[in-house]
Structures are given as structure tokens and as C-alpha cells.
């Protein structure tokens with residue numbers, strides 16, 4: 578790929594855009610186990626959600642360009658280091674956003690459109706502000722991250738019911754160990770960028786305890802789709818296995834390796850858990 582287009586691809590934070598879209602697709606297929614599947618709506622979810630998230634990430638690159646220069650992980654980002662200027666990034670982000678929102682409104686419904694608007698605004702403005710000001714920014718950011726699966730679900734059902742709320746809770750809780758693990762192994766980055774974050778404010782041991790607590794809460798929440806009858810016994814067995822894997826990673830190495838190594842391992846495991854969880858949510862309603 579040409580260097581310039583590669584830079585634009587980096588601007589949308591492809592890992593985050595792809596994985597969040599995946600959670601939207603999972604929500605869609607859970608809905609399709611209770612109401613008839615509509616392929617056009619699926620197309621709307623895939624492209625609409627992906628484009629809106631991509632757009633939000635581009636705007637985040639612009640807003641965070643100063644912070645990004647102060648962190649080792651982000652200092653090579655295109656807007657931060659001037660490879661793409663602010664104006665071009667804003668045009669790119671706006672084009673993605675307009676196409677994304679138009680796709681959502683045409684192919685899904687008004688409720689899903691509004692969820693997209695809320696998530697978009699929340700990530701860029703509310704989280705963008707909180708990130709600089711409070712140690713609770715992770716919890717606040719988690720709200721935006723938990724909305725795509727809800728949007729995928731409402732795109733088909735047109736309403737927020739208990740299943741939609743459970744999806745929100747599962748993904749919200751998944752994000753806490755995911756991000757606190759990053760906060761641990763990137764602690765010096767956050768410290769030099771002067772961003773309040775749990776590991777910097779309260780230390781590594783406290784963050785480790787938080788991760789363990791949220792991993793347990795996630796494990797409990799992932800069973801709720803079964804408890805409330807949206808999925809069946811195979812979903813429960815497999816989701817218990819996934820949670821057990823994550824908990825095992827947390828507990829087995831808790832005092833055996835250094836904190837940073839432990840956190841890196843938990844982060845890697847969080848991605849395995851995310852993919853497995855998306856898969857189980859998507860097929861859970863069809864399994865016996």
C-alpha cells in the first residue's frame with residue numbers, strides 16, 4: 578500500500594475500529610436469533626458502525642495530538658507528528674462520519690442512529706475531556722466502547738430490551754481489565770503525558786486488584802444471557818470456559834511474574850476473550 582494511504586488507515590485506529598465493529602456484528606446476530614435476519618440491516622451495521630467509529634478515532638487523533646507526542650506508544654501517530662495536517666484529518670474524519678451516519682439512518686433505524694450519535698459524542702467529547710481530568714476516565718470511556726454491540730442489536734430489533742442492556746454490561750466490564758492492563762504496562766507513558774490513570778494515581782498493586790475484581794464481575798455478567806433465556810446451555814458452558822481461561826491467567830501468575838509482565842499477559846488474554854465472547858454472543862442464540 579502507498580505510504581500516504583497507509584497513514585490514513587492508521588488514523589482510524591484500525592485495531593479498535595475493527596474489534597468494536599465486531600462487537601456490533603455480534604449484537605446483530607444475537608438479535609437475529611429472536612427476530613428475522615435482514616441482510617441490508619447487517620450491511621448497515623457493518624459499514625455504518627465501522628465508519629462512525631473510524632470517524633470518531635480520526636477526530637480523537639486530532640484532539641489528542643499534543644498528548645500523543647508525549648507518549649512513546651502514540652508519538653508516531655500521523656497528526657501528532659505532522660504527516661497529516663489537522664485540516665486534512667478533519668475533512669477525512671467528517672467524510673467518514675457523514676457516510677457512516679447516512680448509512681445507519683438509511684439501513685437501520687432512528688434508535689440506532691441516536692445510539693451512534695451518543696457513542697460518537699461520548700467518545701470524542703466526554704471521554705476526551707475526562708481523559709485529561711479524572712482517574713475515572715476509563716469507566717467513562719467504557720460507556721462509548723459498550724455501545725456498538727447495543728447498536729448492532731437495536732439495528733434489527735428497533736428497541737432496547739434486557740438483552741441489549743446485558744450486552745452493554747458484558748462489554749463494559751470486559752473493557753476494564755483490558756484497559757487497566759494497558760494502564761499498567763504503559764504506566765510511564767501515561768505518567769509522562771500527565772494523564773490521571775489508576776496505575777499512576779493509585780499504583781500497580783491497586784490496579785492489579787481492580788483487574789482481578791473486574792475479571793470476576795465480567796465472568797458473572799457473561800452468564801446473564803443464559804440466565805435470562807437469550808442463549809442456551811452450550812453458550813453457558815463455553816462462556817464459563819472463556820471466563821475460566823481469563824481468571825486462570827489472572828490468578829495463576831498473580832504473584833509469579835512481575836507486575837508489568839502480568840499486565841501484558843492479561844492484555845493479550847483480553848483480546849482472546851474479546852474474540853471468543855463476540856463469537857459466543859453471535860452464535861449463542863442458535864446453539865442448543
Ligand code: HEM
Nearest residue numbers: 591592593596597650715718719722723748752756759763
Ligand atoms: C469494547 C471496547 C473496546 C474494544 C473492542 C477494544 C479493542 C482493542 C484492541 C483490539 C486493541 C489492540 C489493537 C490496537 O492496539 O489497536 C486495543 C488496544 C488498546 N485499547 Fe482497547 N478496546 C476497547 C476499549 C478500550 C477502552 C475503554 C480503552 C481506554 C479507556 C482502550 C484503550 C486501548 C489502548 C490504549 C490500546 C493500545 C494498547 C497498546 O498497544 O499499548 N480500549 N483495544
Ligand SMILES: CC(C)=CCC/C(C)=C/CC/C(C)=C/COP(=O)(O)OP(=O)(O)O
Nearest residue numbers: 597629630633637693696697700718721722
Ligand atoms: C460508535 C462509536 C463512536 C463508538 C466508540 C467506540 C470506541 C472508539 C471505543 C473505544 C473506547 C476508548 C475509550 C478507547 C481509548 O481511546 P484513547 O483515546 O484513550 O486511546 P489512545 O491512547 O490509543 O489514543
